[in-house]
């Protein structure tokens with residue numbers, strides 16, 4: 001399990017994350033929710049090791065082992081909003097590079113990965129630029145998974161996705177957390193995907209984790225208070 005305690009982050013002298021505590025157990029999908037600008041991307045970027053934190057800790061707890069301080073990005077794969085794939089390379093070449101970039105060995109990419117992305121299998125010799133948007137997102141996700149992370153982070157996966165793809169994505173994420181025991185962290189302002197997929201939520205308001213719990217507890221009064229039309233004016 002990855003645990004964050006009292007994490008603070010600044011952009012210059014601007015205090016952006018305030019004492020954030022969060023636990024990310026294996027096999028559990030957690031949704032980071034909040035209005036635009038509340039710190040979702042900043043938080044997941046800190047966890048992915050892409051932004052430094054000013055104070056606090058991020059620690060892995062392994063069963064039977066003593067907790068170890070997280071080195072940036074260790075065991076973590078991140079799919080950013082812009083998806084980041086090599087459009088001039090084939091699907092298979094993208095997967096090779098993703099694996100090698102994380103220090104994994106070369107050699108053929110295991111066909112296991114295509115069990116989760118059957119649509120990509122017949123397209124593996126095609127350049128990524130020839131894939132449609134949904135297939136490109138699947139490739140970004142496959143790139144993230146090919147290194148066998150313990151924690152998979154997705155930033156705003158529903159942005160620009162069709163309704164049909166959001167449903168497919170939800171099914172896939174459920175499989176990944178249930179079958180592979182992956183911790184999944186979704187930063188997402190659209191609650192429909194969170195409700196389909198997440199077990200737990202962490203609600204950010206101006207960089208503070210103002211509520212967290214089971215997704216069933218993310219009820220209308222809480223949403224109205226922290227994400228309703230008057231929330232951003234407070």
Ligand SMILES: Nc1ncnc2c1ncn2[C@@H]1O[C@H](COP(=O)(O)OP(=O)(O)OP(=O)(O)O)[C@@H](O)[C@H]1O
Pocket residue numbers: 011014016034035036037038039040041042043189
């Ligand atoms: N590189 C940066 N430099 C300075 N301020 C930044 C930077 N990136 C984000 N911010 C500010 O930090 C705050 C949190 O931004 P962040 O992008 O983390 O929010 P968010 O909840 O992910 O929003 P969105 O849903 O729009 O992506 C915002 O006020 C934003 O303007």
